[in-house]
Amino acid sequence: MLICFSCSKIEPRKPINPKPSTTLYFEAMQQNKILNRQEDDKILQIIKNDSLSTYYQSSNGFWYKYINKIKEDLPTPNKGNEVTFEYNITDLRDSIIYSKQELGIKTYAIDKQDIISGLQKGIKLMKIGETITFVIPSYSAFGIAGDGKKIGINQSIKSTVTLINIK
Numbered sequence: 001m002l003i004c005f006s007c008s009k010i011e012p013r014k015p016i017n018p019k020p021s022t023t024l025y026f027e028a029m030q031q032n033k034i035l036n037r038q039e040d041d042k043i044l045q046i047i048k049n050d051s052l053s054t055y056y057q058s059s060n061g062f063w064y065k066y067i068n069k070i071k072e073d074l075p076t077p078n079k080g081n082e083v084t085f086e087y088n089i090t091d092l093r094d095s096i097i098y099s100k101q102e103l104g105i106k107t108y109a110i111d112k113q114d115i116i117s118g119l120q121k122g123i124k125l126m127k128i129g130e131t132i133t134f135v136i137p138s139y140s141a142f143g144i145a146g147d148g149k150k151i152g153i154n155q156s157i158k159s160t161v162t163l164i165n166i167k
Contacts, residue, residue: 067131074127084165126163
């Protein structure tokens with residue numbers, strides 16, 4: 001009986017899919033890079049057409065312009081601070097998606113709660129009383145899912161934010 005079992009050799013099954021998963025992942029990554037580049041080009045064209053404003057590019061992947069800039073040396077929010085702000089959300093053509101009235105005044109604990117990724121980072125640049133318009137690509141906004149209501153998949157947005165208070 002021992003001889004019967006020791007002679008048989010078990011061969012592993014070969015994968016059905018000829019493409020390894022790493023190849024599929026790499027292809028998806030390449031496609032996302034192309035989509036992100038196209039989205040950034042569209043945003044840069046809109047910024048170029050707004051020649052009356054000065055836009056700044058954030059290292060976090062969004063652009064912003066000051067509507068009301070405070071020149072005094074005041075503090076900006078840090079991790080754990082609670083901020084109060086109001087904001088709206090528009091599309092890139094400035095059509096209102098969510099108005100300030102719809103969204104109301106919000107309270108947010110810096111880096112301890114979830115809000116739009118671009119706003120999480122953008123609010124940290126603000127001083128009390130400042131108003132900034134952020135131009136946020138979809139990958140820093142609602143991404144490939146949208147918000148399930150008014151914001152579509154891969155939709156870039158603008159958001160004008162006024163920082164009311166920092167605690």
